[in-house]
Amino acid sequence: MTSETAPRIIGTATALPDNYVGQEQLTSRLRELWEKRYSDLRRFDKIQGALGITGRHLALPIEEYIPLDTFAKTNDAWLRVAPKIGTVAAELALERAGLKPREVDHLFFVTVTGIAVPSIDTRVISALGMRKEIKRTPIFGLGCVAGAAGTARAADYIRAYPSEVAMLLSVELCSLTLQREDLSIANIIASGLFGDGAAAMLIGGNARAATGPQVIATRSLVFPNTEEILGWEIVDSGFKIVLSSKLTDLVRANILDEVDSFLATQQIDRLHIRHWIAHTGGPKVLETLEGALALPEAALARSWRSLQSVGNLSSASVMFILDELLEDHAAAPGDYGLIIGMGPGFSVELVLLKW
Secondary structure (H helix, E strand, C coil), X not given: CCHHHCCEEXXXXXXXXXXXXXXXXXXXXXXHHHCCCCCCHHHHHHHHHHCCCCEEEECCCHHHHCCCCCHHHHHHHHHHHHHHHHHHHHHHHHHHHCCCHHHCCEEEEEECCCCCCCCHHHHHHHHHCCCCCCEEEEEXXXXXXXXXXXXXXXXXXXXHCCCCEEEEEEEEEHHHHCXXXXXXXXXXXXXXXXXXXXXXXXXXXXXHCCCCCEEEEEEEEECCCCCCCEEEEEECCEEEEEECCCHHHHHHHHHHHHHHHHHHCCCCCHHXXXXXXXXXXXXXXXXXXXXXXXXXXXXXHHHHHHHHHHCECHHHHHHHHHHXXXXXXXXXXXXXXXXXXXXXXXXXXXXXXXX
């Protein structure tokens, strides 16, 4: 497929819950929760401080988390909040694209922080007044990689149906997955790292818009026998984080070759990439990407800023970074951008954009 017929991102938007809490206050609350049972509070403080996050937006006011002592209660909270914040992001993306809700032909919905049947996208469809013939693809389980993977799958759909419009919607309410009885280092890290938010993206054929980045190529990668690196363990109290210290080693050992071989299929190399849209997995993950890819200084500045200001938003993270890039009008015609998503599996998704 030539660039003239490639799918195009024609609108993006993000939404955050109103309940913003500074990182110091959140850390203090977590310290109170665990101080009687956690033997090394100095290590707790060091871990939290090393994340470099200034604050996060929460699905609920902080006081309302206290009664959420079962998976049923946290998931009910997710069911209440997720459709509202998802609808806000979707409505704004439509407005920016100059589209009406009934013009969306296919809705891809990604999340890994709550369960609903029917899935949350049905509530968004009703709230926005989308037509009943809309096609749906709800995706659960891709975790942090789902923003990039969802972009790729929506682009695949538009390649098959270039006259149609696809929407990708991500809603992640990570705060509702907190495991208060889990004193593992993985949970201590996760409690200080992940935030809540939603993001939406519209993708159409070139007939829909003359501007906006085109999805030139994509690549999906799943590394064998890496299921224990990252993900959820489903326990009585809900989603328990699986986060191995081997994650950065795996990224460091593989990402350079994978990125270079992918770009080579398009007859370009890393020097051609003007805009790096990397998932905000955490400080160590971003540092590993910078080193392994030999990126120029400030190449991941938007990822670092996003991590600092709102935390890791799981699948929504790369969509937040791309939205900021588009809203700033920072890309010029002919620029290349590369979305890098990473998630459970261990999986990587690469999406090449061209303005």
